[in-house]
Amino acid sequence: MNARDHNEAMVWSGIGAIALALAVAIGAFGAHGLRGKLDDYSMGIYERAVFYHFVHALGLLVLPLFIRAGVLTQAVGARICVLLLAGIVLFSGSLYALAITGVRVLGAVTPFGGLAFIAAWVMLGWYLLKFA
DSSP states (O other), X not given: OOHHHHHHHHHHHHHHHHHHHHHXXXXXXXXXXXXXXXXXXXXXXXXXXHHHHHHHHHHHHHHHHXXXXXSSOHHXXXXXXXXXXXXXXXXXXXXXXXXXXXXXXXXXXXXXXXXXXXXXXXHHHHHXXXXX
């Protein structure tokens, strides 16, 4: 792995770390700032958004290790990371907005984020099995 690929891979880990910090902050905001302001249904949606945000941000943090190990190319790793980030924005972002605003049409965006998550994990699995 050349220095440029190493640096690009670490950018994704940095984005993952920031996404994790945001997940903690958004979760804390929900637990302390929104408790009592949202009904149980909306709070459940919000908490689900935080959970998926957190899990997939961990993926962003860890995935570059596969690039550094030479298991994934920089290009493949970057595609997977883009899908994970898009999933966080579309899935969790739409659920955050839905929970806070109650505007149900925002839920129409959520499946696109879910598809991005699924595509990222399937792509990772495919390349890991190919490498095995």
